[in-house]
Amino acid sequence: MKGYANRFAKIDLTTQTIEDYPVSDEYRKLYLGGKILAARIVYDILKEKTDAYSPDNPIVITTSPLNMSNAPSTSRFNVSTISPLTNLLTSSNCGGNFGLKLKQAGFDGLIIVGKAEKPTYIKVKDGNIELLDATPFWGMLTGEAQEKMGAKTEGKFVIGPAGENLVRYAGVVSQERIAGRNGVGAVFGSKLLKGIVAGGSFKPEIAEPEKLKELIKKWAKHLTEHPLTGKQLPNYGTAGLITPMNFKNLLATRNYKDGRYEDFEKISGETLREKYLVKNKGCITCPIQCGRVVKVEGKEVKGPEVETVTLLGSNLLNSDMQKILDANYYCDEYGMDTISFGSAIGFAMELNEKGMWDCGLNFGDPDMDLVGIAKAVAYREGIGNELADGTRKMSEKFGGKEFAINVKGLELAAYEPRAAQGMGLGYATANRGGCHLNGGYLVVMEGLGLNVSGMTTKGKAAFGIFFQDLMEAISAGGSCLFTSYAVLPGYAISHQNSKLLRAIFKLIPYFGGAVGLAHKFLGILAFNLPSMVPYPVAINYVTGMKLTLGEYLRIGERGYNLERLVNIRQGLTSDDDTLPKRLLEEPQISNKSVVRLDKMKNSYYKIRGWKDGVPTERVRRKLKI
Amino acid sequence: MITVSLYGLYRLKATDAKYEFEGAKDVKHLLTMVEQASGIPYKELKQAVIFVNGSPIDQLDMFSTKLHGGEVISIVSPASGG
Incomplete structure (x- = not known):
């Protein structure tokens, strides 16, 4: 398929063997890439509960169709594995140049299993993969290791002493960016894997280059003119x-x-x-x-x-x-x-x-x-x-x-959820644990970007699901999640005090029912809105797919459910979809509130079609899982 | 004395980050004073997220919120990202 390298490799560090791993075009259409395709691969590989530090735990590194497309903010790549903090599936997204370099090396992704006998690093170059001795680099800080492993022109993805010493929240670093959350670096360390270097000259074919170029021009203009992505974020x-x-x-x-x-x-x-x-x-x-x-x-x-x-x-x-x-x-x-x-x-x-x-x-x-x-x-x-x-x-x-x-x-991330009920629900239900982004980042709507009340629970389940699925799909496509803030109308952000907008903000929670209904019947969104949600259009121009907005959101939903299914295999139950007692029962000092989780959680499960936190057979059939 | 602090994008456009005013009867009146002192047009200030002693004006009386002196006013631009 266009836009992809159409090649995955599976590397076994125990047996020191390397083989191609089959990923079909059907999978590319259903799961795109990034964290969703990685979740599918983990789902296929791990058939039973597996410990994060087991040699069987796969590290799945994935790129995405928009990597190397020149679309705005699309150098992101993903690493998924079972986390040593949660013992559930995690996905950690990273900037830096490694994802682009991996694709240039001719691979959409790598699957790494087993455990090496001695410190090892992987070299991926123009379609070839070698396992090399990392003993000279073991113990180095991430900056020095990147400098000394491989050539200057290659992309690097390395751990430091924290990963080597199995700090449960160790990350993996590319340039100055880090796949930080949930201890993916400790899984590298448990396999005695110091890092990966990648480079090459592969360039994916683009299905409709002229249309893509035109879209990118408009998209970049929209991002630079938007009050959040064009003004607030660059300045501060x-x-x-x-x-x-x-x-x-x-x-x-x-x-x-x-x-x-x-x-x-x-x-x-x-x-x-x-x-x-x-x-x-x-x-x-x-x-x-x-x-x-x-x-x-x-x-x-x-x-x-x-x-x-x-x-x-x-x-x-x-x-x-x-x-x-x-x-x-x-x-x-x-x-x-x-x-x-x-x-x-x-x-x-x-x-x-x-x-x-x-x-x-x-x-x-x-x-x-x-x-x-x-x-x-x-x-x-x-x-x-x-x-x-x-x-x-x-x-x-x-x-x-x-x-x-x-x-x-x-x-948990930096956002105190007792003043943002929807963010509280997001933290509680997020597949990878207390993550604001996997939780749907509703706090942007609840007082940061927009001014919808953070204190009401009304409609929050439906909006939370919408944004969880949207961000899932955005990430799988290879875009930075920060571009999603430009999905919010700029006028609504820069004119918050107008009577009309204040009235709309008050009404938004009541639209939860309609959003929930739309989630059920995404087929009605059989169109695209390129000026607002350019992602599926860009993916279409890159790959030749024919995604509509509804199908794109469905991919996000599929990803969210897949992650949940891996977690259920890992022993997750609905009791785990909760928050620390402090946030549920101890009022915050300044605003005297707690997170009123139970009611939102019931609505959330209902809209998702989950029974006790588990996707039903009907949902799985609908999503073709 | 009413103390006004500017944050975010408003800070980039102003000559100072903090101002002090006397005699403003309400938030609307105060914003006209801020316009004169900071150079930020009133219509832009009117779109800010404004707090009086830490309380958002949309939970008070918006621009008609009365001021008596001694208040701390915070003028903030919306933000996102993280």
Whole structure:
């Protein structure tokens, strides 16, 4: 099929064998690529419950049809596996150049199973794959490993000491970007796989190049003119969210006791821009350029995102921005997720405060050595050995389950859900655990981008499902999820106080029924809206498929259900679709609310067609799973 | 004295990040003062997400929200991403 390399390889590190893995055009049409195709491959390969550190656990790295199409923000690639934090299916999405280089090497993806006898790296070059000795690179930080493994022109995807030492939230790094969440780096480490290098000269054929070129021109213009993707994100990066999150009671503070932080200005996107920003930086083909370049120890390095600023800032009552910049840099160098890292520290601080674990960590401690703690975690030294296991495992050892802020084992992102009920539902139902993006990111509608009330539960299940499925499909196609903010009408964002829009925002929750109905009968969306949702049109021009908006959303739904089916095999039940007790029963300090989950969850299952959290036979038939 | 802080995109267009005013009777009146001091057109300020002492004006009396002096006003642009 056009737009693809039409080749997957399966690599067994135990037997040191490499073979082609068959992926049909039918699969490409049903699952596109990225996280959805990866979920299907994991579903096919794993027939029974498998431990994250078992050699049988596959690492599935997938590219997408829009990679190498030059469409805006389409350098993203995916890595899926069973997570050591959740023991469920995870998918971690990454920027950097590795995905493009893998496709240029002539592969749509790699499936890696087994366990090597000694440190190994994989070299993928112009259709050939070699397994090479990584002993000289083992122990290196991710920056140095990328520099020394393979040629300069090749793409790299490597772990650091955190992955080697099985930190349960270790990530895998490409350039300065990281597939951060849910411990995919620890699975690399468990297989003694230091990394992958890739490069080549393959170029996929494009089905309708002229039409694609025209669409890309309009799409890029739309993104650069949109108030969120064209103004807010380029100027302030994602850290620009800190201020509105604080005012809307959404900023995770003091291990999620509160949604506001009195020193928020010191860690805001405004402060980052005014005092620390050297320049903007972004992924290849991205007109948004949300990345920040800052200085750490005199070097120009990647700056932090909103998640990092929150979890290492307000969540720890730490208002020292330079400490956040330093720790962010070292977390990337050690190769680990800043969200889970920050959340584990916040949890440890509260355990210490309550006398449950004498770890010496205190909220608001001006002498806190965040870089030192990161090092201790990466090498599993001292208290770092406990922190490296994440909040759920720590709560099993020390207690405090009710304030261990994770869902299914994955620590929550920066958004305090007691002020955004739909976001709370999203966290609870997300297949990969406490993830805002897999959860549908409804908080953008509930007070950040738009001004729909975050306090009502009405309609949130239907809208949550719509955005979960949409983001699933966007990701599988190879686009950055940040482009999806431009799906929201720019006028609605920049004219929030008009009487008409205020009335519409009040009415939106009542449209939940209609959205739920549309979800059931997606066939009625037998058209495309290229100016609003350009993704399926771009995929059509690249591949020659004939996707409509409805079919595109159905692919997203298929992905979401597939992930759920893998998780059910891994032992997931509806009891796991919940939130920590703190968020359900302890009112947030600033807005006095809790997440009213039960009612939303029932509606959610009903609209999805799930019985007790399990997709029914009817849903599976409808989705051709 | 009423303290006004500008955030997000509004901060890029203004000469300062913080202003102080006296005598504004309500939010609408205050925004006209901010226009004069900051150079940001009133019609743009009117579309901001505005908070009076941390409470959003859409939960108060919108632009007619009365001011008595001593308030802290925050003018924020919508945002997304993360």
